[in-house]
Amino acid sequence: MTDNNNLIVYCEYEDGKVADVSLELLTKGRVLADRLGVKLEAVIIGDKLADIEKQVLPYGVDTVYKVEDKRLYPYTSNPHSAVLINLFKEIKPQICLMGATCIGRDLGPRVSSCLHSGLTADCTALEIGDHKDPKTGKEYTDLLYQIRPAFGGNIVATIVNPDCRPQMATVREGVMKKEIKDADYKGEIINLDADKYVKPEDFVVEIIDRHIEKSKTNIKNSPIIVAGGYGVGSKEGFDLLFDLANTLGGEVGASRAAVDAGFVEHDRQIGQTGVTVRPKLYIACGISGQIQHIAGMQESSIIISINNDPNAPINTIADYVITGNVEDIVPKLIKYYKKNSK
Numbered sequence: 001m002t003d004n005n006n007l008i009v010y011c012e013y014e015d016g017k018v019a020d021v022s023l024e025l026l027t028k029g030r031v032l033a034d035r036l037g038v039k040l041e042a043v044i045i046g047d048k049l050a051d052i053e054k055q056v057l058p059y060g061v062d063t064v065y066k067v068e069d070k071r072l073y074p075y076t077s078n079p080h081s082a083v084l085i086n087l088f089k090e091i092k093p094q095i096c097l098m099g100a101t102c103i104g105r106d107l108g109p110r111v112s113s114c115l116h117s118g119l120t121a122d123c124t125a126l127e128i129g130d131h132k133d134p135k136t137g138k139e140y141t142d143l144l145y146q147i148r149p150a151f152g153g154n155i156v157a158t159i160v161n162p163d164c165r166p167q168m169a170t171v172r173e174g175v176m177k178k179e180i181k182d183a184d185y186k187g188e189i190i191n192l193d194a195d196k197y198v199k200p201e202d203f204v205v206e207i208i209d210r211h212i213e214k215s216k217t218n219i220k221n222s223p224i225i226v227a228g229g230y231g232v233g234s235k236e237g238f239d240l241l242f243d244l245a246n247t248l249g250g251e252v253g254a255s256r257a258a259v260d261a262g263f264v265e266h267d268r269q270i271g272q273t274g275v276t277v278r279p280k281l282y283i284a285c286g287i288s289g290q291i292q293h294i295a296g297m298q299e300s301s302i303i304i305s306i307n308n309d310p311n312a313p314i315n316t317i318a319d320y321v322i323t324g325n326v327e328d329i330v331p332k333l334i335k336y337y338k339k340n341s342k
C-alpha cells in the first residue's frame with residue numbers, strides 16, 4: 001500500500017454494531033474528505049466482522065479496512081494500537097478521527113505519541129482551513145481545524161497541527177450529526193491479516209470476563225428534554241420536572257451545577273463534560289446558560305427558557321422566554337398541557 005493522504009475513521013463496534021459516534025464521524029468525515037478531494041476510509045478491528053461494512057458504506061466510505069481475529073475483540077489497548085500504528089505507517093492518512101469514548105481516549109494518545117503526530121481531544125467542531133505561522137511566515141493550506149473549548153470554556157480554541165501526520169482528533173458522541181449519504185454507496189473492502197500488524201506479545205492481556213453497565217437514561221435520543229439547573233433548588237424541585245417530562249413524553253436533563261448539588265444523577269448532565277443533545281424541544285428550567293452548558297444543547301430545534309432573571313444568558317439563544325419562578329410556571333405548563341391535549 002502507498003501513501004494515500006486520505007481521511008480515516010477508527011470505527012468502534014460492540015455486539016456486532018458499529019458505534020453511533022463512529023457513524024457520526026463518518027458523516028463529518030465525508031464532508032471534510034469532499035472538501036479536501038480525498039477518500040473517506042474506515043478501519044474496523046475485531047472479531048466476527050462479516051458484513052460489518054454494510055453498516056458503514058452508506059455513510060460514503062470509499063475504503064473499509066477490516067482486521068478480523070478473535071483475539072482483537074473485545075478491545076484491548078496494545079493490539080488495537082499496534083494495528084493503527086503499523087497501518088498508518090503504511091497508508092499515511094492525513095487525518096484520523098475517533099470517538100472521545102473510553103476506547104478513543106485510550107487509543108488516540110497511544111497512536112499519536114508513537115507516530116509523533118498531534119491529537120486534540122473532545123473537539124466540538126472540525127473544519128478545513130489555511131494557516132500562516134506567525135513566527136516563520138510559512139503558509140499552510142487545507143489543515144484540519146480542531147475546534148474545542150479551552151481554558152475552562154472561556155475561549156473556543158482552533159488548534160492546528162501543521163507539520164505532523166496524521167492530524168488526529170477525538171469527538172464525543174452526539175456532537176456531530178449522523179446522516180446516510182447513499183444506501184447503495186460502493187466502497188472497496190480490504191481484509192488485513194492481524195498477524196502482520198500485531199506482535200504475539202501485544203496480546204499479553206486477555207479478557208476473561210466483562211461487565212458492562214448500560215446507561216439508565218436515554219436523554220441523547222429523546223425528542224423532548226426538560227432540563228433543570230441550580231435554580232430548581234432541590235431534589236424535590238426536580239420531581240416537578242420529572243412530572244412535566246412524563247406529561248410531554250420526554251426525559252429530564254440537568255446542568256452541572258444541579259448535578260453537583262446532588263439534585264439528580266450525573267448521567268443526566270448536559271454540556272461540555274456531560275452529554276450532547278439535539279432534541280426537537282429543550283425546556284431549560286432555572287439554567288443560566290453558561291458556555292459549557294450551551295455547548296451541549298445549542299443545536300436543539302426549539303428552546304424554551306424558564307428563568308426568574310429576564311437577563312439570564314440562556315434567554316439570548318432561546319426561542320421562547322418565560323420569566324418567572326420554575327415552581328410557579330412548571331405546574332401551570334403541566335395543567336394546561338393536560339387540559340388542552342384531552
Ligand SMILES: Cc1cc2nc3c(=O)[nH]c(=O)nc-3n(C[C@H](O)[C@H](O)[C@H](O)COP(=O)(O)OP(=O)(O)OC[C@H]3O[C@@H](n4cnc5c(N)ncnc54)[C@H](O)[C@@H]3O)c2cc1C
Pocket residue numbers: 152153228229230231232254255256257258269270271272273274285286287288289290291292293296306307308309312324325326327
Ligand atoms: C471545565 C468545565 C466544564 C463544565 N461542564 C459543564 C457541563 O457539562 N454542563 C453544565 O451545565 N455546566 C458545566 N460547567 C459549569 C458551568 O460553567 C456552570 O457553572 C453551570 O452550567 C451553571 O449551572 P446552572 O445554570 O444550573 O446554575 P447557575 O449558573 O447558578 O444558574 C441558575 C439560574 O437559575 C435561575 N433561577 C434561580 N432561582 C430560580 C427560580 N426559582 N426559578 C427560575 N429560575 C431561577 C437564576 O436566575 C440563574 O439564571 C462546566 C464548567 C467548567 C469549568
